[in-house]
Amino acid sequence: MLNLRGQLLIAMPQMTDPRFERAVVFMCDHSSKGAMGLIINKPLPELRFKDLLTKLSIDTEGAPIIPIHFGGPVEKGRGFVLHSSDYKSGAGAARFARGFAMSATLDVIEDIAQGRGPQQSILAIGYAGWGAGQLEGEIAQNAWLSCGATRQIVFDTDSDKRWTAAMNHLGVDPLALSPTAGRA
Numbered sequence: 001m002l003n004l005r006g007q008l009l010i011a012m013p014q015m016t017d018p019r020f021e022r023a024v025v026f027m028c029d030h031s032s033k034g035a036m037g038l039i040i041n042k043p044l045p046e047l048r049f050k051d052l053l054t055k056l057s058i059d060t061e062g063a064p065i066i067p068i069h070f071g072g073p074v075e076k077g078r079g080f081v082l083h084s085s086d087y088k089s090g091a092g093a094a095r096f097a098r099g100f101a102m103s104a105t106l107d108v109i110e111d112i113a114q115g116r117g118p119q120q121s122i123l124a125i126g127y128a129g130w131g132a133g134q135l136e137g138e139i140a141q142n143a144w145l146s147c148g149a150t151r152q153i154v155f156d157t158d159s160d161k162r163w164t165a166a167m168n169h170l171g172v173d174p175l176a177l178s179p180t181a182g183r184a
Helices: 049-055 106-113 134-140 151-156 159-170
Strands: 007-011 024-031 034-039 043-048 067-070 074-084 094-096 100-103 121-131 144-148
Touching: 007 159, 024 074, 024 094, 024 100, 024 159, 034 067, 034 134, 043 049, 043 067, 049 067, 049 106, 074 106, 074 151, 106 121, 121 134, 121 151, 134 144, 144 159, 151 159
Parallel strands: 067 121
Antiparallel strands: 007 024, 007 144, 024 034, 034 121, 074 100, 074 121, 094 100
């Protein structure tokens, strides 16, 4: 069984769904029951962190200016924070290899606003989800590539450059990719 938990999913250049076009997805869960991930390279310029804090009744005094990303088309009213594993949430966090963690509780947002949050983080609204076998089918149809997640790609690379950085991490030239899948 393919397990992509803690990996990056990279949309192939021929992906036509605008929600996933040139998407880089950090995979938070992947099992025989389905998969869940956060798109980490599609900021929502119309949504500001301070506005989110105000909506959640959190003090905005001294809050950092950080982008909020479109995490995916599922549960677009729910927020997630992909962050470095240095942060210890009282409510707990899902931990992944290579120093990543994900929290979906209000305390991490409050801590980020007050400067006590993780060293590195990506805020996302919504998530990408796949039913049982759906993602495997899309991979077989040549819709996605995958690679190991690195802190450099996820946190240190600008959002608009993450897709290219992930492709380069694989040693792939996106212009040389074929839209058809093959079998050896």
